[in-house]
Structures are given as C-alpha cells and as structure tokens.
Amino acid sequence: MTDLGLVASSCGGLDTRFTAELAAPAAALGWRLAITLTPTAAHWLASTGGLDGLAATTDLPVRSASRLPGQPRPHPDPRVFLFAPASANSVAKLALGVADNQALTLLGDVLGTPGITIVVAYQVLDTRAHHPAWPRHLDTLAEAGVRLHRLDPRRSWSAVLDRLPPPSRPVPEG
Template sequence: MDSRTLYLFSGAASPVFDVARVIEEAQADGWDVCLGLTPTAARWLAHSLDGLAALTGHPVRWDYRLPGEPDMWPRADAIVVAPATFSTVNQWALGITDKWLVGVVAEGIGKGTPMAVMPCVNSAFAAHPQFERSLETLRGAGVRVLYGEGGFVPHEPGQGDPTAYPWRDALDAVVDVLHVSA
C-alpha cells in the first residue's frame, strides 16, 4: 500500500497504554499515523506525549485548534477509533461534539471518510440500552463497528485484560473499509 494517512483516535481505556506498539504496527503496514486522544486519554499518557509525537512525526492532538490556526496534520485517508469508550461511542452517535476527537469523527461521517470503531467497554456499560442504539446508528452511517464476534467482546467490570484487546482487527478493518470506499 502507498503511504496513506491514518488517524488513530484513542479513548481512556486501558488498551491505550499500548498505543505506541500499535502505531509502529500501522506504520509497518504503510500508514502515516496521526494520534488523537480524548482529553482523559491525553492526561493518562501525559508522560509519553512527546515520545508519541516523535514516533508519528506529528503533534498528538486532543483539543480543538483556535480559529485561524493551521491544521498541523495531513488529511485523513481513514480513521480508526480504538479503544472507544462508552462515552465516546454514545457522544459520536448522538452528535455531541464537545470533545475534539468526537467532532472529527462526527464530521467524518458527512465527509465520507472511511472509519472503523472498536469499543472497549465492560458488560455493565454494554447493557445500557443507549449503547446498542449508538452502535446501530454508527453502522447505519457507514462506520465499520467491530463489536461482538470478530471484534471486541465485553468483559465483566474490573475483569478486562488490556493485552487481549484485538488491535490488529481494528487495523485490518480500516484497510477493508478503505478498499470498499475506493
């Protein structure tokens, strides 16, 4: 694959601590990776942000730029949102864009940007009736949702294993979505 730009957007779930390895995997797949985080994920990774920026060659983003400020990133060819928290999934589906990351992916639907999302939620959050409605909304908008068999399977509260998060599935899915939209 020619070098294409992948926006890797991650929320505050424990698999985010493995994001440097995932960036390297995506780069090995030929992606120019730009890392975006929710504000909480940025706080969790505060000690690593400079290193992550050096790894990607782009500033790590988590907040809206000021009006008139230039965008420091190239245009996205595709976006992966993983790990996507309960809050991120629901805000995205409902169009609540107070978080920069959610604003970009909400707009991405209208722009036709190929996107894949892999939630990372426990079974208690997954049982909330809004969660499944939000996943259906995103599917209906053309987002590849990796949830359940062939994606992320919820765990009991406090029982998740961040090393078992299926990052590779998310990276593979965005390639599939990109080829389908091409």
Template structure:
C-alpha cells in the same frame, strides 16, 4: 525534481481506557502497512498516554484540543479514521452528534467526509447492556462505521487486537 507521492493518512482517535497505553502498537502496525498517522486523544485519554513517545513515533503532535483560528492544520485530511480504544461515552456521544471535544468533532466530521471509519470498543459488559449503547452502535453501523470485537477490560485488554482496526479499514 518530481514530487514524492503522499502516503495515505490515518487519524487514530484514542479514548480513556486502560488499553490506550498500548496505542503505539497500532501506530507501528499502521506505519508498516504504509500509513502516515496522526493521533487525536480525548482529554481524559491523555492521562493514559506517553505523549512524547507517540509524537516521536508519528513525527506529529498529539492533538487533544482545538487549534486556534489561523493556526496551521497539523494533519492533512484523513484517508481513514480508527477509534481504538472506543469507550461507552465516546460511542454514545458520537452517535448523538455531540462534538464537545476535538476527538468527537473529528469523528463527526469524518462521517461527513465519507472516509472509512473503524472502531475497536473497550466497554464493560455492564455498560454494553445499557440500551443507549446498543442503539448507538446500530446508528453508527447504519452510517457505515465498521465495528471490531469488543474488549471488556481486565484480561481482555491484554489481548486487544489492534491490527483489527486496520483490517476493518482494508475490507
């Protein structure tokens, strides 16, 4: 009996923005493109998500907290990571190397693992004007992180381009 080849594994990091409720669309697109998917949510993002639906869709637990020492790893190492939607808070903390949640720790480690990372920001125009945000985006771009179009909330959320997260990883 031959061992079945492992599909590439995508970590989807979800932050607390209104559009987060639609992450099932990204999961479906990723699976159609041949990815297995695991979802890591910021603690606040869990309030925006249908955990049961995500777990059914991925076949894996939704993660938002660190596992206990000795507990098995619920996901294999990532072949790529996407952050969709990415918030002001997450972008700034990640760029500063802050790892105070599982989501941020995952992003900080992904850079060290050398895997491709894409980001779909969902940040208000007022917050994008803050100098720390622009500096953080530039720092992350300098680390090889690939940024997609910004969504600014409200009507823009209805047109959130989930597929762009995968397109950025492809090329």
C-alpha cells in the same frame, strides 16, 4: 504514504497498548498517522510518560486540543480513520453528534461522508449492553457506514488493523 486518522479515548490499556499494539504497527504497515486523543486519554498518557513514544510514530503533532481561530490546521484530511480504543462514553457521544472535544469534532465532521472509511473499535464492559441506549448507538454508527469492532482485552488490539483498507491503495474519491 496514506494518512490514517488515529483517534483514541481513555480505555484500560491505553498507556501500555495503544502505542505498542496500534500506533507503531499501523505506522509499520505504511500509514502516516494523524493522531488525536480525547482530553482524558491525553492526560493519562502525559501522566504515564507515554506521549513521547507515541509522538515517535508520526511526523505530525499528536493532538488533543482544538486549534485557536486563525491558526493553521495541524493535520491533513485523512480518508481513513481508526477510533481505537473507543470508550463507551465517546461511542455514545459520537453517535449522538456531541462534539465537545477535538477527537469527537474530527470524527463527527466526517461521519457518514461518502468515501470516508471509519473503523470504531470499542472496549466496554459486558454490562454496557444493559444500558438501554447502547444498542441504538451501535446501530446509528453502523447505519452511517462505520465498521464496528469490539476489542477483546485478552487479545492484541492489533487485530483491528485488519479491518482497515491497505494503506498503499488510495481510497476512491466520492
């Protein structure tokens, strides 16, 4: 199986849609999921009882905290990443190189690396476009090779899975 680094932040619908429309369908497509949540996303799923259902989509631990020094790394090193849903907050931090949680540390470490595929599917209000830094954040990520996709709250999030390479085909090294 091919590993997929699946990262999520705290967007509306996380509790009802993330497992049903992203994690479970991705696993059904043949991806082995290495799931990392922002602390707020983990808090939301813990409070709604959604963590067990999410954990059932993978044999790997669902992460939201960094390991302690000396502890083994709990996840493999995927070559394909899907950051969905991505909040405006986390998109901005990723573009700026901020790594103040495990999810952003993971993505920041691989952003721009040759041979790594990153799809960022963000869900933001239309008014976000008025923030003067927002277009620059998207440009920064696009220039680093990120495949950007805006989630439409009226449609299934599963559509973004079409932006990933096929899980059965290994991504070339380099």
